[in-house]
Amino acid sequence: MASVWVGNRGTIRDYSGFNASRDAEAIRKAIRGIGTDEKTLIDILTERANAQRQLIAREYRAASGKDLKDDLKSDLSGNLERVMVALVMPPAVFDAKQLKKSMKGTGTDERTLIEILASRNSKQMKEISQAYYTVYKKSLGDDLSSETSGDFRKALLTLADGRREESLKVDEQLAKKDAQILYNAGEKKWGTDEDKFTEILCFRSLPQLKITFDEYRNISKKSIEDSIQGELSGHFEDLLLAIVKCVTNTPAFFAERLHKSLKGAGTDEFMLNRIMVSRSEIDLLDIRAEYKKNYGCSLYSAVKSDTSGDYGSTLLRICGGDD
Known part of the structure; x- marks a missing residue:
C-alpha cells in the first residue's frame, strides 16, 4: 500500500539492501558504548525511509526490550535529540x-x-x-x-476533519460559481460572509481551487490574496492565505517558512526540524528549488551557516545536497 506520506520529490528514499535487524544492532551499539557514536546514528537514520525506520524501531525493541525513541531521548540532548526523535516517529x-x-x-x-x-x-x-x-x-x-x-x-x-475533496478532475462551471460566491461574500458585500470563504477554501480540491482563483481574478480584477488581506483579519486571514499559498505552490509555501526559520536573530529550530523531517520524503527537492529561486542561495548553504555540529550535519543529510 502506498503511503500518503511519500511523494516522488523527496530527498530520502528507501535504502536498498536494507536490513532492519542489522541497523537496529548498529544503533544499539552506537547508544550503548561509552559516549554515544552520533555518526552511526546519523548515517543510519538519515539514509533510511520512514517506513524502514519503523522496522528498525520494532527490531530494536525486540532485541533490547526498550523503545528506540526513549533511548535516543535519554542519550542525546537539545536540537540533535529533537530531530533524531522526529525521524523515528511515524509521520x-x-x-x-x-x-x-x-x-x-x-x-x-x-x-x-x-x-x-x-x-x-x-x-x-x-x-x-x-x-x-x-x-x-x-x-x-x-x-x-x-x-x-x-x-x-x-x-x-x-x-x-479531513473533508477536502481529493479528485484531480476540475469543474469549470463550479469554479465560476465559487468565484462569484467568494466575490459576493467579500469584495461586493458590505461586511464579509466568512462562512463562504471557509466552505470553499476548506472543502474544494487544490486543482479546483487553482482554477477558482483564476476565475476570481477575472471577476474582481484582484487576486484572491488581495481580497483576503483586505476583507479578513487575524489568524483566520493567516490560515486562508496559507491555504491559498499551498494551492498555488506548496513547495514555495514551505520554502518561505524555512526562510523565516533561518533568517534574523536566532533560528526557529522547531519549525526547521518539522519542515525538513515532514517533507523529506514528499517534496523537499522542490522546496530546495523554490528556496534557491526565491532567496538567491541554496537551502543547504542557509542551513549550513545557521546550524552546527551533529545537529547541522543531520539537517544537511536530510537536505540531501547543495543546489
Missing part, C-alpha cells in the same frame, strides 16, 4: 505531537496549527486525527475547539 504521530505541543501551556502557537492544517491532504489529516486520539485519548477537534475561537476555529475544525 502522522509526529504531526499529532507537533499539534499538541502548539496547544500546550499558556498561549497557542497558531503558526504551527496553520502550517500543518493548511498543508496536509485529507488522507493525511485522517491519519493525524487517529494518531492524536491514540496518543492523547482526546480528539484533535476537541482540543482545537478549546484553544481557538470564531471563524478561525471553524475553519481549523473543517480542515481537521
Whole structure:
C-alpha cells in the first residue's frame, strides 16, 4: 500500500539492501558504548525511509526490550535529540505531537496549527486525527475547539476533519460559481460572509481551487490574496492565505517558512526540524528549488551557516545536497 506520506520529490528514499535487524544492532551499539557514536546514528537514520525506520524501531525493541525513541531521548540532548526523535516517529504521530505541543501551556502557537492544517491532504489529516486520539485519548477537534475561537476555529475544525475533496478532475462551471460566491461574500458585500470563504477554501480540491482563483481574478480584477488581506483579519486571514499559498505552490509555501526559520536573530529550530523531517520524503527537492529561486542561495548553504555540529550535519543529510 502506498503511503500518503511519500511523494516522488523527496530527498530520502528507501535504502536498498536494507536490513532492519542489522541497523537496529548498529544503533544499539552506537547508544550503548561509552559516549554515544552520533555518526552511526546519523548515517543510519538519515539514509533510511520512514517506513524502514519503523522496522528498525520494532527490531530494536525486540532485541533490547526498550523503545528506540526513549533511548535516543535519554542519550542525546537539545536540537540533535529533537530531530533524531522526529525521524523515528511515524509521520502522522509526529504531526499529532507537533499539534499538541502548539496547544500546550499558556498561549497557542497558531503558526504551527496553520502550517500543518493548511498543508496536509485529507488522507493525511485522517491519519493525524487517529494518531492524536491514540496518543492523547482526546480528539484533535476537541482540543482545537478549546484553544481557538470564531471563524478561525471553524475553519481549523473543517480542515481537521479531513473533508477536502481529493479528485484531480476540475469543474469549470463550479469554479465560476465559487468565484462569484467568494466575490459576493467579500469584495461586493458590505461586511464579509466568512462562512463562504471557509466552505470553499476548506472543502474544494487544490486543482479546483487553482482554477477558482483564476476565475476570481477575472471577476474582481484582484487576486484572491488581495481580497483576503483586505476583507479578513487575524489568524483566520493567516490560515486562508496559507491555504491559498499551498494551492498555488506548496513547495514555495514551505520554502518561505524555512526562510523565516533561518533568517534574523536566532533560528526557529522547531519549525526547521518539522519542515525538513515532514517533507523529506514528499517534496523537499522542490522546496530546495523554490528556496534557491526565491532567496538567491541554496537551502543547504542557509542551513549550513545557521546550524552546527551533529545537529547541522543531520539537517544537511536530510537536505540531501547543495543546489
